[in-house]
Amino acid sequence: MLENSKVLKDSWLRWGANSKEDAKICIMGVPFDNAVSLGKGAAKGPETMRNLSVDMSDVTEDDIVIQKGILYDIGDIPVDLNWERYFGTVAEEAYQLMKTDNFCLFMGGDHSVTIPLHQAFGRYQKEKNEHAKIGIIHFDAHYDLCGEYDGHKWSHACTEARSLETVISGEDLFFVGIRVAEESELETIAGNPGITVVKAKEVHRTGVEAVFKKLKDKFADYDAVYLTIDIDVLDPAFAPGTGTPQPGGLTSVQLIQLFQMMLEELPIKAMDLVEVAPDLDVNNITSWAAMRLIFDLFGHFSK
Secondary structure, three states, X not given: XXXXXXXXXXXXXXXXXXXXXXXXXXXXXEOOOOOXXXXXOHHXXXXXXXXXXXXXXXXXXXXXXXXXXXXXXXXXXXXXXXXXXXXXXXXXHHHHHHOOOOEEEEEEOOHHHHHHHHHHHHHHHHHHOOOOOEEEEEEOOOOOOOOOEOXXXXXXXXXXXXXXXXXXXXXXXXXXXXOOOOHHHHHHHXXXXXXXXXXXXXXXXXXXXXXXXXXXXXXXXOOEEEEEEEXXXXXXXXXXXXXXXXXOOEOHHHHHHXXXXXXXXXXEEEEEEEOOOXXXXXXXXXXXXXXXXXXXXXXXXXX
8 A cells, every 4th residue: 555655745644644543534545447337547546636635725615724633544455456356455454444433535446446345334334233224325327236247246337236235225225416327227226116316307406405305314314324426426517537427417516515415414434436537537627526525525524
């Protein structure tokens, strides 16, 4: 991993804590994009976001000053050519971070990296409380519910199919921003009637307050929620630098507002930001959109 490397020292580590235990937020990069089905390049997401963070302000839009010592970044999990072994390492390292009981932020990478992250989350929360009620909120243009895609069960199109097998049931899964699907995914949803779906067009039609009410009503009595954000939940106008863009997505303002509301009122304990592909981007528009969410996360924990 990149712990104590120059790229970290020059980035948001100006807010870094001396140890994981002293921080409020733990950060880990997963620069893996071998499971994409279209445009590649998300492996460079963590490095790019750290580099851009040099130019982040110390004060949020809501005039919150980012606290010193708020975060601890362990760096990236170096990519292993053995896919199964790599995902095992990611799951174990994520689990160890979660054991600090701090909020954990994971930066992808393509959406397949969420498979071991979900597994680590489920493992840790059940160890804390075997009766814990665990949920997953999935912001994405896609369901990622394929049983198999491109001949592999660990494709970035299979993320939540795997979570339904090992971590949660359908009633614990909530999608926001969907606007495309595979036929097999519709069959999976039909077989799991508890899954909640808010498509992008509903966000546009009803507004963020109505969408958040659905989220709050769903997860009010949950012990822990994992939030996964595929940056392609945004319309390509706001996030062109991603491998599978789909027109009709959320605006940056809609995503920011929903994110802030969820942090304030839902039991979100960990999250990831995935599918930011800098080589496909224009003037780092997509990376900066992801960075805004990270900055709001820092602000939330600096109150």
